[in-house]
Amino acid sequence: MKTLLHSLLLFTAPFFTAQTATPEQIISDLPELEITEGINLHMISPEPIQYVDLSTDKLTGDLPASSIARIKITDNPVSEKDKKKQSISFFSGDTVGIITVVGQSFIAQYKVVYRSQDNLNTITNIHIQPEAMQPIEFDKMSFSNRELRQFALDIIQNKADKKPVRTENNLNLRMQLNNVYVMADYIFLDMNFKNTSNLSYDLEALKFSIEDKKIHKATNNQSIEMTPVFQLNPQKHFRKNFRNIYVFKKFTYPNSKVMMIRLIEEQLSGRTIEMKVNYSDILKADTF
Missing domain, CATH: 2.60.40 (Immunoglobulin-like)
Structure with a gap:
């Protein structure tokens, strides 16, 4: 030891x-x-x-x-x-x-x-x-995981009934950014995933990155990976619906870039879905 x-x-x-x-x-x-x-x-x-x-x-x-x-x-x-x-x-x-x-x-x-x-x-x-x-x-200003969890629970207890910020559909999958919230130096992403197929979804990773909005040459693309400081639910498997809250320390990026969110399934499945989030979406974040 x-x-x-x-x-x-x-x-x-x-x-x-x-x-x-x-x-x-x-x-x-x-x-x-x-x-x-x-x-x-x-x-x-x-x-x-x-x-x-x-x-x-x-x-x-x-x-x-x-x-x-x-x-x-x-x-x-x-x-x-x-x-x-x-x-x-x-x-x-x-x-x-x-x-x-x-x-x-x-x-x-x-x-x-x-x-x-x-x-x-x-x-x-x-x-x-x-x-x-x-x-x-x-x-x-820094919150403990216990406090971040409570904030996330406060968010998830509210029904995601307003018009979502962004929605993407592909391969019988729906990825939805319900809303963006800000508390002090933290950004909360309220996300929903829906599987309309009869095959359950085994989540390998949900990746967040900042990337160029327009890529002229693949070799010139700059991608900066972002890791949440907290997520409410570590669940890796869902059958029909899955909602989760992802928390990041405050970040900014220029209009020439977007936040890319990728949902990737385990093994050799091709069921991958991507969403682009503009910085203007982050700037419209609600408070709670």
């Missing part, structure tokens, strides 16, 4: 200036976590983890997933002669260190307490709860 915290995450964590509206915290007020030698403690965050700090070298860990921190007592290779001596290096109830987890919109801190291996009630994973989170306000 890779070590983090004093070597990796401490130096790769983003540098930021944050303000909190919460009072100071002292060690005695921190919630406690129990940890035992030879057992990993998994801390599950409701949003991607930006930074983790372990206050002592008695603890080590890594990030096996963007929203999970895996912590354990540091392994110290010792000889058979020293094993008995090491076994009493911690006493039940000793404070081993402080764990600090920083998400996109919060900071949470825990006091880690040692429990002997005889304790069968030692926890192996916890979900970071709202009561343990202190909100963080970053200088730049």
Whole structure:
């Protein structure tokens, strides 16, 4: 297991200036976590983890997933002669260190307490709860995945009953840009896909790119791929209808270019459909 915290995450964590509206915290007020030698403690965050700090070298860990921190007592290779001596290096109830987890919109801190291996009630994973989170306000306007998800849910709860911004039909497929929304520095694309054939659709990719509106020579075409920072539904298969919200950080492009959206099916199918979105469509975005 890779070590983090004093070597990796401490130096790769983003540098930021944050303000909190919460009072100071002292060690005695921190919630406690129990940890035992030879057992990993998994801390599950409701949003991607930006930074983790372990206050002592008695603890080590890594990030096996963007929203999970895996912590354990540091392994110290010792000889058979020293094993008995090491076994009493911690006493039940000793404070081993402080764990600090920083998400996109919060900071949470825990006091880690040692429990002997005889304790069968030692926890192996916890979900970071709202009561343990202190909100963080970053200088730049930025939303957490949790907030983006809520905005997307607000959009998708509204029926797409107004005239769509763009529509394309091909091979019994219909791709529709229902609307474009903007919130702070984020652009939300509300999209709908309809399959009128009896063959279900296995989606390989939905690709977004900025490309030249007019291509005089194929070799001169410049394509810039764009990746959503968030999508509401990761679904890869639909039978008849599929609606999703795709979120991008604010972008601009000149009138000589268009946003190209390509729906591509898996395997050797030729069922691919494309849509061109002019920048004027983005400029007409609604707010919510």
